Amino acid sequence: MAAPFTAELTAREMIADGIAELSFAMRDPPRLDFQAGQFVSMAVDPPSPGSDPVPRRSYSIASQTDAGDLLRFIVRVIPDGKASEYLMSIPFGSLVRMTGPHGFFVLDSSHPGDVVFGATGTGIAAVMPMLGELGRRRESGSEARRCLVSWGMRQAADLFALEEIRQLVARAGAELQIFLTAPDPAWTGGRGRITPALLERLSDLDAPTFYLVGNGSMITELKRELISRGVNRKTQIRTEAFFD
Numbered sequence: 001m002a003a004p005f006t007a008e009l010t011a012r013e014m015i016a017d018g019i020a021e022l023s024f025a026m027r028d029p030p031r032l033d034f035q036a037g038q039f040v041s042m043a044v045d046p047p048s049p050g051s052d053p054v055p056r057r058s059y060s061i062a063s064q065t066d067a068g069d070l071l072r073f074i075v076r077v078i079p080d081g082k083a084s085e086y087l088m089s090i091p092f093g094s095l096v097r098m099t100g101p102h103g104f105f106v107l108d109s110s111h112p113g114d115v116v117f118g119a120t121g122t123g124i125a126a127v128m129p130m131l132g133e134l135g136r137r138r139e140s141g142s143e144a145r146r147c148l149v150s151w152g153m154r155q156a157a158d159l160f161a162l163e164e165i166r167q168l169v170a171r172a173g174a175e176l177q178i179f180l181t182a183p184d185p186a187w188t189g190g191r192g193r194i195t196p197a198l199l200e201r202l203s204d205l206d207a208p209t210f211y212l213v214g215n216g217s218m219i220t221e222l223k224r225e226l227i228s229r230g231v232n233r234k235t236q237i238r239t240e241a242f243f244d
Contacts, residue, residue: 020087
């Protein structure tokens, strides 16, 4: 159940153009139990006494579920954004108030067919612990379905944590496809948006369950197109919009 807690900033690193990874050690309580795909709501203190309050911000937990003592977040740094300024300026050791875990964008306990992740931008952060969970299920023999991960970004410089993601994909027995909408000529991976690429694969999939996370416009469009092709909105599609 969601509850308030405090965590201490222990690490902060720019891992791609405009993308930061932050780590917070749990302090009170010493551990957070969460499901892969859930998020926390973070209190953002105003920049100075008397300043207008800053709305709370929600961030998906990128940590694996068996590492609830240290919470990782992969966030887009927004120029002049109040939350970005706060997170990128507070000193190490700062205690931050949060609540969580929140959200219902979590893995089903089992899947009747293939598992398909469609993520854009930092939405892949929510998928990372899901892949870890699928990997553990696969190793225990409780999940042996085909898994496809499609990740969309703008440029190669935007990509982050590739080696970790590839290891999680391999452990889950999944297939990773990366699509860039503005690739340079040297890019050898997928080109364009993930929506048409996933729709092209639909006829090859067996009773798929879709997990769509990231850009809200992508989710709206892909969900509409999947439903128009016979995918069941309630039983086969799970969504988490990061931004519009």
